[in-house]
Amino acid sequence: MKHDLENSVGELTRLAELGQIFARHGLKNLGSLLGFMPVSENEPDTEDLRPASVVALLRDVGPVGIKLGQLLATRSDLFTQPWISAFGTLHDQVEPLPFDKIEPVIVSAWGSDWEREFAAFERNPIASASIAQTYVATLLDGSETIVKIRRPGMASRIEADMRLLTRLAGLAERRSSDIARYRPVEFLQTFAKNLAREMDLAAEARACERIGGYLEMLGVKTPAIHWELTGLTINVQEALGGKPASRHPATDPAGNAQFAKRYADAVLRMILLNGEFHGDPHPGNVFWMEGNQVGFIDFGSVGFLSGARRQEIVRLIFAIANGQIDKLADLLLDWAGNPLVDRAQLVMDLDELIAEFSGTALAGIEFAAIFDRVFGLLRDYRLVLPPDLAILLRTLLTAEGFVRSLAPDYNIAEETKPIVMQLFAERFSIGAARDHLAKVRSGLLDFSASLPELIDNVASVARSGTIQVSIDPASLNHLTREEDRSTPVKGPVVAALIISAALLADQSLLLAGIVLAFAGIALIPRWN
DSSP states (O other): OHHHHHHHHHHHHHHHHHHHHHHHTTOHHHHHHHTSSOOOSSOOOOTTOOHHHHHHHHHHHOHHHHHHHHHHTTOTTTSOHHHHHHHTTOOOOOOOOOHHHHHHHHHHHHOTTGGGGEEEEOOSOSEEOSSEEEEEEEETTSOEEEEEEEOTTHHHHHHHHHHHHHHHHHHHHHHOHHHHTTOHHHHHHHHHHHHHHHHOHHHHHHHHHHHHHHHHTTTOBOOOBOGGGOOSSEEEEEOOSSEEGGGSOOOOHHHHHHHHHHHHHHHHHIIIIISEEESOOOGGGEEEEGGGEEEEOOOSSEEEOOHHHHHHHHHHHHHHHTTOHHHHHHHHHHHTTOOOOOHHHHHHHHHHHHHHHHTSOGGGOOHHHHHHHHHHHHHHHTOOOOHHHHHHHHHHHHHHHHHHHHOTTOOHHHHHHHHHHHHHHHHTOHHHHHHTHHHHHHHHTTTTTSSTTHHHHHHHHHHHSOOOOOOOHHHHHHHHSGGGOSHHHHHHHHHHHHHHHHHHTTTOHHHHHHHHHHHHHHHGGGGO
């Protein structure tokens, strides 16, 4: 009870502070809309909000405001370019605390004789951010390390601010249906989880090891963790060789292209195949090592894509590649929570957008250009992406911008093709197809009109081990017409072959493999 009372008193004090900050920056209307400042007689007007004022306010709010602004800088589905540019100026660099303010954190973690663990410990930080400061130290065995120490008092302050902001977001949702459409509570809850993970320096170390285990198979280096010295408030990790890519002189075109390819391949495979990925792979977090090898540091920001979400991305890519605009619209609306929109007009706008890029060679397409147009369309219809997809898009855009700065002719979209095909193959592997047979059968019903005897025949094959094929003559004529030798026909055929392979797997893996191979062959022309 006492703890709840202290929280309430603390939140009231913080509300008063926020009110003063909003007033100082001339943003009383925004404070009224959020519900913690008096409401004027007129409806609060936010049309005259200026990006510079809001950014200055976020700086005054403190670490949560800065981190929130950095995340908003990735939300081109919500904000226009002037806002994105303004949020992008919120760099997480603060004046370092003197060492005597940091040392109590070290003593609490390692004891008063902590210096015995090190041959040398540089007391001037090499970096100072809102959550932690970073130092260079040498262990007794001569190992060079990076020591990251959380700033004192930071956890309780951030937790209090996030609790308050989430409560205000709930109030704003209830007061305004327009605000509710953007799902601010869901957004802030995801933000709070990511921020809590970033404050847990042991969690960052675990993410480094998990993702690093995958990257190691790709020849990409991540720091080893010294677990005997790592905990909630401190982590100690290997100092990678080489230097940050942001400080590497890009004077060798061939070397640049090699490094760019390795970096892009690692980012794309982390996202699409591993499902857990570095959430902020900017040049300062990427090391350029000997032989143009790639290294990643700072796993405080991590993105996650569930298996279901990765399958949705495959569906998105294939819907775009095959001009299936209705499916593309359904997926975007599903991601946005199926709001009431003019769906027919959305389909027309998407069709026009896809047609604009359809005649362009894949090597000439930039993710940034496509996303810019798509985000504009999302804003027009007020369709909000789920938070995990926002982190994904930030990572892709960061990666593409860095790659193009190194090798302007290198195309990250082209590199996606074999990775997506691998993901597609994994999705439709014999094992996956067998596990999800009921779902695939249900989906196949959409295709069965043009091939009425197919499912019965496949079931017969599975029971008897013999193949008997019967195709309706009208369907056969349909298949042989020149103008119909296209994707709409391939869809049911490929789906039929895949489900056939799944059924046959119980009888003969060899026969199932042959049928699945035919499905793969049928897909190949889509990418030519």
